[in-house]
Amino acid sequence: MTNRVPFIAGNWKMNLDHQQGIALVQKLAWTLKDANFDYATAEVAVFPGFTSLRSIQTLIDADQFELKLGAQDISAHDSGAFTGEVSGLALKKLDVQYVLIGHSERRQLHNESDDVVRSKTAAAFKHGIVPVICVGETLEELESEGAAAVPVRQTLAALAEHESLGDFIIAYEPVWAIGTGQVATPEQAASVALKIRDAIRAEHGELADRVRILYGGSVKANNVAGFLRSPEVDGVLVGGASLDSEEFSGIARFQSHLAI
Numbered sequence: 001m002t003n004r005v006p007f008i009a010g011n012w013k014m015n016l017d018h019q020q021g022i023a024l025v026q027k028l029a030w031t032l033k034d035a036n037f038d039y040a041t042a043e044v045a046v047f048p049g050f051t052s053l054r055s056i057q058t059l060i061d062a063d064q065f066e067l068k069l070g071a072q073d074i075s076a077h078d079s080g081a082f083t084g085e086v087s088g089l090a091l092k093k094l095d096v097q098y099v100l101i102g103h104s105e106r107r108q109l110h111n112e113s114d115d116v117v118r119s120k121t122a123a124a125f126k127h128g129i130v131p132v133i134c135v136g137e138t139l140e141e142l143e144s145e146g147a148a149a150v151p152v153r154q155t156l157a158a159l160a161e162h163e164s165l166g167d168f169i170i171a172y173e174p175v176w177a178i179g180t181g182q183v184a185t186p187e188q189a190a191s192v193a194l195k196i197r198d199a200i201r202a203e204h205g206e207l208a209d210r211v212r213i214l215y216g217g218s219v220k221a222n223n224v225a226g227f228l229r230s231p232e233v234d235g236v237l238v239g240g241a242s243l244d245s246e247e248f249s250g251i252a253r254f255q256s257h258l259a260i
């Protein structure tokens with residue numbers, strides 16, 4: 001048994017404008033309320049696109065929803081001539097508590113290297129935003145190196161050379177499972193999560209026991225319980241299924257499936 005609070009994260013990716021985002025968050029909060037959802041059983045966070053953050057922040061604040069707010073990216077820089085980038089200073093001002101860093105779509109489509117991921121992680125620490133560092137292997141890497149090698153290497157690279165480490169979350173997302181419907185087995189997810197935690201412990205000591213390690217990749221309400229049954233997996237990062245309030249609330253309520 002661990003005392004890590006499960007983390008249920010909805011990565012909206014480049015979907016929904018701010019009005020659609022408001023409607024989704026309202027529906028999500030009401031659905032969870034109707035189901036008497038106990039927010040002590042899991043932290044539930046949404047990660048909208050940048051243009052929706054202000055609206056969702058205002059909604060959460062005004063209606064006192066217990067949902068948490070995250071962003072999908074952060075600049076490594078605080079301010080200056082970096083056209084198109086969004087700084088941690090600006091995110092913090094919007095009460096953003098979490099930020100995705102190094103999602104495989106950023107690594108693959110925007111050439112984000114481990115070095116970039118490390119710098120963005122440093123920016124998140126600097127501004128008091130908890131980085132959700134995404135790691136995972138492609139199908140080719142799975143075949144050539146096995147499941148854990150790449151995620152462990154990416155995790156250690158993101159955590160290297162910081163003066164001190166703030167709170168952080170690791171999201172293990174096998175690239176071959178993202179948006180494909182080809183989900184990893186709970187055993188695969190738990191085994192990689194364990195190796196990631198062991199590697200963090202070997203480099204950084206006891207703090208490894210506090211770190212939440214999530215699984216992501218084709219998570220749905222009907223498969224979430226399998227992952228969270230393992231004490232190694234402390235939550236899920238959900239893409240497609242987070243765009244549907246019923247489905248995402250079903251994922252947040254994984255405890256009710258655990259009993260079955």
Ligand code: PGA
Pocket residue numbers: 011173177178179180181216217218219237238239240241
């Ligand atoms: P998916 O995406 O749930 O649609 O597979 C997960 C993610 O990319 O975070």
